[in-house]
Amino acid sequence: MAKILLHGTEAICEGAIRNGCRAFFGYPITPQNEVPEYMSVKQPQVGGVFVQAESEVAAINMVYGAAGAGVRAMTSSSSPGISLKQEGISYIACARIPCVIVNIMRAGPGLGGILPAQGDYFQATKGGGHGDYHLLVLAPSTVQEACDFTYRAFDLAEEYRVPVMILADGMIGQLMEPVELPPMRNLSELPPKPWATSGHYGRQRRVLNSLIIKPEELEPHVNELQRTYTEICAKEAKAELYKTEDAEIVLTAYGTVARIVKSAVNELRRQGIKAGCIRPITLYPFPSAQYRQCAQRRQTRAFLSVELSLGQMVEDVRLAVEGKKPTYFYGRTGGNVPNEVEIVNAAKDALAKAEEIR
Secondary structure (H helix, E strand, O other), X not given: OOOEEEEHHXXXXXXXXXOOOOEEEEOOOOOOOHHHHHHHHHHHHOOOEEEEOOOXXXXXXXXXXXXXXXXXXXXXXXXXXXXXXXXXXXXXXXXXXXXXXXXXXXXXXXXXXXXXXXXXXXXXXXXXXXXXXXXXXXXXXXXHHHHHHHHHXXXXXHHHOOEEEEEEEHHHHHOEEEEOOOOOOOHHHOOOOOOOOOOOOOOOOOOOOOOOOOHHHHHHHHXXXXXXXXXXXXXHOOEEEEOOOOOOEEEEOOOHHHHHHHHHHHHHHHOOOOEEEEEEOEEEOXXXXXXXXXXXXXXXOEEEEEEOOOXXXXXXXXXXXXXXXXXXXXXXXXXXXOOHHHHHHHHHXXXXXXXXXX
16 A cells, blocks of 8 residues: 655544544644644544634543544643643543543643653653543554554544543654555444433433542442453553563663664664663553563663653553663653664663672
């Protein structure tokens, strides 16, 4: 099949539209403005709805309404905009409404800068808003994955009745690469939604609500959510392994950084150091099993988490490794992206430290 050249933001839109997204609600903020721009043109062409809301708060609550009625709905924003959506996201999670949320991360905290960063990892994977809930979080590393993961996100959201987040840094959003587009989904083939508030004529009324006053009703509801998250963790955790079979140091990164880390792995091997890389594809659920397997190997001496943050994913890496091998961190912030040389040197430093404590 022929490929076309797309920005990451455009690929996200195509993935959404081609798997039935027919309602988009958003508000402009760089570096994701191409998403609402693209959707404003494309949604009317496929019989969908585009609304530029008056705020991020309004946009996420519009998603609540449309997705609750059974429409495949999506919103997108960047870091501070996602923060404004958190209350609505928590409501959606409690009401068990499937939808897709795109976060093209920028540097922070605060308004920060518009260059690439990964400082929203905690927010995305640990809930972000209030209460006991999780999002299923997918982290593309290429423009092709930006399209494919968004396409898949709508099916995952409806299968588990959870919000799904596409978490990408600003570089993935602005990068242009060839993309093979998936086929347009026949909407008549989508599975039925017996929970949707699509009118109650001739049947029992349906209610999607996050206000559950009675403790004897709220606790079972939250426990049922947890059972869903447990199932997601058992079935959906995914990672890409790169040259880890004999690695003495395992580097790990997601998104754009993973591309640079793979180059660093190749350079380390050229220098005689057996390096490998684990790239989480799902950030929640975190693919802990792959880390444990590497940690159990005798030849593995250390792990190094490389991030565009002050160190967030590294906490999950340490939990996954379970103290079996030392885990180190190297990161850049403020929109700075580490180069191959920096990562190679950080890996060598990590190996030297691991050798000192043996």
